[in-house]
Amino acid sequence: MSAIAPAKPLPYLQVLDPKGVIVNPDLAPRLTDEALRALMYKMVFTRVWDQRAVKLTRQGRLGFYAPVAGQEASMVGSEAATAKDDFLLPSYRDVPQAVWHGWPLYQAFLYSRGHQHGGQFPEGVNVLIPQIIIGAQIVQATGVGMAFKLKGEKRVAFTYIGDGGTSQGDFYEGINFAGVYQTPTVFVVQNNQFAISVPVKLQTAAETLAKKSAAAGIPGIQVDGMDVLAVYAAMKQAVSRARSGGGPSLIETVTFRYGPHTMSGDDPTRYRSKELEEEWRQKDPLVRFRNYLSQRGLWSDKDEEAVIEEAKTTVSEALTKADEYQSMTLPGLIDRMFDTLPHDLIAQRAELTE
Numbered sequence: 001m002s003a004i005a006p007a008k009p010l011p012y013l014q015v016l017d018p019k020g021v022i023v024n025p026d027l028a029p030r031l032t033d034e035a036l037r038a039l040m041y042k043m044v045f046t047r048v049w050d051q052r053a054v055k056l057t058r059q060g061r062l063g064f065y066a067p068v069a070g071q072e073a074s075m076v077g078s079e080a081a082t083a084k085d086d087f088l089l090p091s092y093r094d095v096p097q098a099v100w101h102g103w104p105l106y107q108a109f110l111y112s113r114g115h116q117h118g119g120q121f122p123e124g125v126n127v128l129i130p131q132i133i134i135g136a137q138i139v140q141a142t143g144v145g146m147a148f149k150l151k152g153e154k155r156v157a158f159t160y161i162g163d164g165g166t167s168q169g170d171f172y173e174g175i176n177f178a179g180v181y182q183t184p185t186v187f188v189v190q191n192n193q194f195a196i197s198v199p200v201k202l203q204t205a206a207e208t209l210a211k212k213s214a215a216a217g218i219p220g221i222q223v224d225g226m227d228v229l230a231v232y233a234a235m236k237q238a239v240s241r242a243r244s245g246g247g248p249s250l251i252e253t254v255t256f257r258y259g260p261h262t263m264s265g266d267d268p269t270r271y272r273s274k275e276l277e278e279e280w281r282q283k284d285p286l287v288r289f290r291n292y293l294s295q296r297g298l299w300s301d302k303d304e305e306a307v308i309e310e311a312k313t314t315v316s317e318a319l320t321k322a323d324e325y326q327s328m329t330l331p332g333l334i335d336r337m338f339d340t341l342p343h344d345l346i347a348q349r350a351e352l353t354e
Helices: 034-058 073-081 094-102 103-110 138-151 170-183 210-216 226-243 274-279 283-294 301-324 332-333 343-353
Strands: 088-089 157-162 183-193 220-224 248-252
Touching: 034 103, 034 283, 034 301, 073 094, 073 183, 073 226, 073 248, 073 283, 088 138, 094 103, 094 170, 103 301, 138 157, 138 170, 138 183, 170 183, 170 210, 183 226, 210 220, 210 226, 210 248, 220 226, 226 248, 226 283, 274 301, 332 343
Parallel strands: 088 157, 157 183, 183 248, 220 248
Antiparallel strands: none
16 A cells, blocks of 8 residues: 655745745735834734733733734735625634724723623724634634625625634634535634743644645635734735635745733743743834835834834723723613523513513
8 A cells, every 4th residue: 555645735925934034025015104103003002902901900900811922924914915895704712803893992902891782893894803712713703704705795705714714623624614505715824832831732623723624625825923014915815716706815924922821810931931932023024114115215213113102002991991981780681692582582571670
């Protein structure tokens, strides 16, 4: 019996090296100076907002929070390549993409606190509430894509999952269904190296997570997730392909989270070495892109200081608005569960208001 030939490696996309130098000019997205500056603006803003959110959580002023520092290029670059009419189905770490897609920041804070208004998205904001159940958003994104296809709408559903989430059954079921029915869905796997404390090498024997796309018969690509231009380019191609009827794609962004898995007691020092963390900090997405823009005369220390101050002010204002929002009540919660309440909830509501 002959040995099975190994599969060919999937492409690995990188545009900027860690020093901010373009190494693959043919793959670089054609963006205006304004669009390039907008990417940097969003990454800096997200870093400042994340730092504040971590502190707020430690102070007990937020509820659940999953830090994002280190993953800004993956998050900002991918969302920026979509249209506002496209539908985002985020996981619990993907709050930045949801906010940049239109979710008001104060509502994101309320969501963190478990307030129902956090999930009451304004009209025209095409975002589903961040999914806590690992992998459930993958199946849902395929379903949303199927709806767009059946309606003949030129819209795309896009979703995110971590490296550990690709071991879930929902992940395989979702991408398989998308492949069979050729739904306009883009799946972004943010490989930040650890599923809480479990490294990727203990999650799968696959050479890359992008290779898992082969089982579903859909295109897959691995991208330098610390390179915002590479992420944008890969996402733009996948979104354009889906919008034109070409079907789904899977993008693995190779990135790293500097902080804990969540602020709910995780201690990364118990399973990550200082040497590994320092190695990834040398690839910091903000430093890399800042160097590139500075070399082109598109970004300065003054520009960055202005964004930092704006982010601090905006976060403070959003927090104040969340603090001042009316508290939840049990009758109010029941009223918003269904358009028409079933008899058992009507009875429960009556008991609460007696």
